[in-house]
Amino acid sequence: MSDDAPENDGQQFDRVPATPDEREVEGRASRQEVLDWWHERFGIEPAVFEGYSFWEKGAGKVWIYNGEATDPSEVEAIGMTFLRTRQEHWKPTGRAVSRFGRHATKNVVELGPERASRFAAGEDQDLPEWDGDWGYLIATHEVAGESVPIGVGLYLYDELRSVVPKGSRADLPVVE
Amino acid sequence: MNPLDRYESLVDDVDAFRAACDRPLPSVVRTNEIAATPARVREAFDEAGVAYEAVDWHDGLFRLPDGNPGGNWPYVHGWTHGQEEVSVLPGLALDPRPGERVWDACAAPGSKTTQIADAMGDEGTVVANDNNLGRLSALRHNAERLGITNTVVTNQDARNFSLKPLAFDEFDRALVDAPCSCEGTCRKNPDVLDQWTLDHVHAVAGIQKGVLARAVQATRPGGVVVYSTCTFAPEENEAVLDHVLDGEDCELVAFDLPVETDPGVTEWDGETYDESVTRAKRIYPHRNDTGGFFCAKLRVGGEGDDAVSDGGAADDEEVAA
Ligand SMILES: C[S@@+](CC[C@H](N)C(=O)[O-])C[C@H]1O[C@@H](n2cnc3c(N)ncnc32)[C@H](O)[C@@H]1O
Numbered sequence: 227m228s229d230d231a232p233e234n235d236g237q238q239f240d241r242v243p244a245t246p247d248e249r250e251v252e253g254r255a256s257r258q259e260v261l262d263w264w265h266e267r268f269g270i271e272p273a274v275f276e277g278y279s280f281w282e283k284g285a286g287k288v289w290i291y292n293g294e295a296t297d298p299s300e301v302e303a304i305g306m307t308f309l310r311t312r313q314e315h316w317k318p319t320g321r322a323v324s325r326f327g328r329h330a331t332k333n334v335v336e337l338g339p340e341r342a343s344r345f346a347a348g349e350d351q352d353l354p355e356w357d358g359d360w361g362y363l364i365a366t367h368e369v370a371g372e373s374v375p376i377g378v379g380l381y382l383y384d385e386l387r388s389v390v391p392k393g394s395r396a397d398l399p400v401v402e
Numbered sequence: 403m404n405p406l407d408r409y410e411s412l413v414d415d416v417d418a419f420r421a422a423c424d425r426p427l428p429s430v431v432r433t434n435e436i437a438a439t440p441a442r443v444r445e446a447f448d449e450a451g452v453a454y455e456a457v458d459w460h461d462g463l464f465r466l467p468d469g470n471p472g473g474n475w476p477y478v479h480g481w482t483h484g485q486e487e488v489s490v491l492p493g494l495a496l497d498p499r500p501g502e503r504v505w506d507a508c509a510a511p512g513s514k515t516t517q518i519a520d521a522m523g524d525e526g527t528v529v530a531n532d533n534n535l536g537r538l539s540a541l542r543h544n545a546e547r548l549g550i551t552n553t554v555v556t557n558q559d560a561r562n563f564s565l566k567p568l569a570f571d572e573f574d575r576a577l578v579d580a581p582c583s584c585e586g587t588c589r590k591n592p593d594v595l596d597q598w599t600l601d602h603v604h605a606v607a608g609i610q611k612g613v614l615a616r617a618v619q620a621t622r623p624g625g626v627v628v629y630s631t632c633t634f635a636p637e638e639n640e641a642v643l644d645h646v647l648d649g650e651d652c653e654l655v656a657f658d659l660p661v662e663t664d665p666g667v668t669e670w671d672g673e674t675y676d677e678s679v680t681r682a683k684r685i686y687p688h689r690n691d692t693g694g695f696f697c698a699k700l701r702v703g704g705e706g707d708d709a710v711s712d713g714g715a716a717d718d719e720e721v722a723a
Contacts, residue, residue, distance in 0.1 A: 303542050
């Protein structure tokens with residue numbers, strides 16, 4: 227029926243609305259909210275994402291795309307996975323953090339060589355010394371003199387959980 | 403029969419050719435400059451004690467004599483991608499620019515797609531297509547790992563590719579890195595030589611002709627199409643070019659590659675091909691100690707507003723004008 231509210235079709239890419247006011251599909255994050263979230267959580271300026279468009283496919287998975295807009299119903303993918311919404315705590319993807327995490331100014335936890343290797347291997351570790359926020363953090367380590375994001379960690383009860391997906395875990399020697 | 407026997411009449415030094423084909427190839431990685439510079443990768447390798455050798459014709463390539471290209475931090479950070487040296491050549495010939503619209507017709511698992519996106523500074527649009535959904539999932543994994551955001555992935559038969567899902571109706575450049583008999587990968591996978599049949603060569607040549615013709619049609623006048631295979635078989639190389647030169651509005655152009663190459667052949671097995679196929683490049687394993695490869699660059703005909711600028715050929719035109 228034509229006056230039904232549009233629903234999220236989990237099989238196709240749909241561009242997210244610019245603002246919450248323009249939202250037509252229930253529960254879909256807006257561009258404004260996505261930008262605000264990165265800014266509030268990690269201090270990443272919205273300007274970093276200027277020129278990129280955001281798309282939803284699946285329940286709450288937001289993708290970031292830098293090419294010309296397409297008719298997304300007939301494509302397999304546009305750009306890369308970026309953020310998981312439609313849940314209480316939004317969760318950045320490891321790829322998003324790896325690509326854009328260097329712009330973060332807060333909720334970044336720098337790990338030493340041994341901890342960095344354990345993190346990349348998917349191990350959880352005690353980290354009582356962290357006195358910042360709980361929730362999703364960007365874990366970084368130093369490579370040849372510069373800090374580099376490794377992936378997403380979840381900090382709860384003095385523990386840093388590695389949420390590096392199984393397929394991306396790596397057994398790496400400790401580089402001192 | 404070993405299919406390499408067929409090429410003894412084409413190569414200058416049969417012994418060197420056969421000896422090179424028998425030697426295994428080292429692991430090689432390409433720097434993903436979206437994420438890091440070659441200098442950063444070198445520093446990270448040095449710091450971690452990863453052995454590497456530079457490749458003299460490309461500062462972003464590193465040979466890893468100890469193998470295990472995925473077992474180090476630069477890989478985990480998406481700074482590097484495992485890719486054979488010769489596999490980098492079609493992307494250099496294509497020479498895509500930031501902001502362009504580029505079609506990678508046979509793209510999976512995405513080594514060249516990701517190289518193209520990198521050369522474009524992740525700006526513009528790369529359409530990565532393959533008819534094999536399983537291989538496309540490997541492409542998507544690679545593109546994500548390298549942090550690429552300007553790529554659309556489609557799953558079509560490239561021979562009748564439709565641009566309908568796209569925001570534009572022609573490409574500036576297209577790459578046809580065609581399915582082939584893979585003879586040139588024998589240094590990595592000697593089985594290809596045992597599985598080789600002439601029937602397969604002819605069957606795959608039919609697909610190659612269809613895809614290359616579609617790529618020419620889908621590219622704007624003055625645009626560039628690059629055709630590449632990892633095989634020596636003229637049936638899959640010069641014969642495919644000859645067929646498409648006949649049927650479509652395009653020409654082969656001269657271009658430079660930073661390795662030693664041999665010209666395309668105009669005669670094979672009783673057939674003769676258009677003289678201009680000599681502008682295509684054969685890469686034999688003994689010349690640069692690489693895998694085997696074939697690469698050709700075409701310019702699409704018709705009224706181009708601006709011929710895509712490229713290397714030697716364009717410079718010659720300017721001198722003549
Ligand atoms: C040589 S591989 C491509 C390698 C890829 N360009 C890279 O650099 O990673 C050839 C690809 O062509 C695909 N292919 C075969 N027939 C096709 C067709 N008719 N349309 C589109 N893709 C096709 C195969 O699935 C295969 O992935």
